[in-house]
Amino acid sequence: MKHTIKTIFSMKLKKEKITALTAYDFLTAKFLDESGIDIILVGDSLSNVFQGNKTTLPVTLDEMIYHAKIVTSAVKNALVIVDMPFLSYQVSETDAIKNCGRIMKETNCYGVKLEGGIEIANIVKKLTSIGIPVMGHLGLTPQSINQFGDYSLRATEKNEAKKLLSDAKILETSNCFSIVLEKIPSQLAKKVTASVSIPTIGIGAGIHCDGQILVTHDILGMFEEFNLKFVRKYFDGAKVFKEVFSKYKDDVKKKKFPNEKESF
Numbered sequence: 694m695k696h697t698i699k700t701i702f703s704m705k706l707k708k709e710k711i712t713a714l715t716a717y718d719f720l721t722a723k724f725l726d727e728s729g730i731d732i733i734l735v736g737d738s739l740s741n742v743f744q745g746n747k748t749t750l751p752v753t754l755d756e757m758i759y760h761a762k763i764v765t766s767a768v769k770n771a772l773v774i775v776d777m778p779f780l781s782y783q784v785s786e787t788d789a790i791k792n793c794g795r796i797m798k799e800t801n802c803y804g805v806k807l808e809g810g811i812e813i814a815n816i817v818k819k820l821t822s823i824g825i826p827v828m829g830h831l832g833l834t835p836q837s838i839n840q841f842g843d844y845s846l847r848a849t850e851k852n853e854a855k856k857l858l859s860d861a862k863i864l865e866t867s868n869c870f871s872i873v874l875e876k877i878p879s880q881l882a883k884k885v886t887a888s889v890s891i892p893t894i895g896i897g898a899g900i901h902c903d904g905q906i907l908v909t910h911d912i913l914g915m916f917e918e919f920n921l922k923f924v925r926k927y928f929d930g931a932k933v934f935k936e937v938f939s940k941y942k943d944d945v946k947k948k949k950f951p952n953e954k955e956s957f
């Protein structure tokens with residue numbers, strides 16, 4: 694099925710879970726699409742995963758555009774959403790329109806994702822009023838990591854939980870088509886999901902969200918340095934990749950590659 698924001702919205706009504714994963718390159722995007730993943734996010738996590746930065750802050754708008762163009766060229770059915778990088782939408786409404794406009798015009802994606810609640814409500818209203826679909830992102834918002842200081846569970850305090858619920862409702866009335874809920878208690882995610890008509894997509898937010906998103910490299914087990922509680926590793930990527938690379942190295946060193954069949 695070719696997805697639009699309408700088909701994603703209708704999945705919430707039908708109580709059909711929404712699947713989402715990240716991609717930054719052609720082949721991953723193609724495999725995700727061919728596997729029937731509903732939403733492909735060109736996440737600013739590419740700053741960490743692809744560029745090796747410690748946070749999502751350094752990735753630029755031009756770099757997001759470069760990766761997003763590649764991803765959309767591989768995708769036939771999934772809804773491709775692109776993260777707006779840090780400071781590309783917070784400075785002014787004019788900046789936000791110009792930068793989100795560039796993403797839409799230059800990458801062929803379906804919409805953008807912005808982090809924040811009430812603080813970005815006016816920008817979201819403006820963007821959606823001119824035809825740019827917006828996905829919200831609440832809870833652990835990695836672009837504000839320096840404000841928080843760490844990647845711990847969010848909205849555990851009553852006031853923070855109350856603000857998150859209110860932010861979700863504000864994003865809904867500002868016309869967001871869905872909201873990512875990152876690393877918040879499962880019961881709070883359940884309450885938010887029941888309180889808004891738009892789909893919630895959880896990451897570390899429990900089973901009650903309308904859909905789930907994870908970073909593709911995490912489910913492929915590409916990181917040995919950390920084990921995130923909310924990630925399910927479906928593959929031991931780091932181990933398998935290193936085994937393959939050292940087998941190749943040994944074969945070349947021992948003059949076992951190429952053999953007769955692999956030669957002309």
Ligand code: KIV
Pocket residue numbers: 715734735736737738739776873875896906907908
């Ligand atoms: O950048 C990202 O990958 C995200 C997540 C929701 C996975 O924002």
